Amino acid sequence: MESERYFAGGITVVLADGSRVPARLTADEVYAEGKEIYRISLEQGTEVRTVKSGVDFFEALKQLRQELEKTGALLYCFGASEDVYPSGMQRSMGPAVLAYKMRIGFPASRQDIVSIFEADETVVPATVEQQERFHRRWIDSLLNSAQKQ
Incomplete structure (x- = not known):
């Protein structure tokens, strides 16, 4: 079994009471039985x-977030913003x-690219559902802008 590590480092978990605790996250691409498996711990x-x-990895991060959401916890990283x-x-x-990083009404550009495992002060911790809702709003805003032109 061959693997490649894409990330290993500290990450913050925001607990249900709003407090923040440090954690460690690893992201590995594992090749097994002729398939690529994206594993996050x-x-x-x-x-x-x-x-x-x-x-x-985004899907694996989403699954991890859904597990954390059961306890009211959120990850503080771009992939969970x-x-x-x-x-x-x-x-x-x-x-x-x-x-x-999406902005309502504006198409994404190269300057908007971020690593899903990194974070800065602009991260807006969200549930998977909140993130997907924002993504749909952003797509709708682009469609509405295109229709007005």
Whole structure:
């Protein structure tokens, strides 16, 4: 079994009460039985959560986030930010470790590309549902802008 590590580092988990705790996240692409598996592990104290996806890292991160949401916790990184989502090309042409920061009414550009595992002060922690809703609003805003032209 061959693997490639895409990320290993610290990440912040926002708990249901709003407090923040440090954790460690690793993201590995594993080749097994002729398939690519995208595996993310989150170490929070002595607890380790691992998710796997056959699609890409963004999907694996989404699955991890849904597990955390059951306890009211959110990840503080671009991949879990309300206004960040990978394009179809980022997902189909690679492991989706990059995504676009979206602004309502404006198309994404190269300057808007971020790593889904990184963070800065502009991250807006969100549930998977909130992020998907924002993504749909952004797409609608582009369609509405195109129709007005």
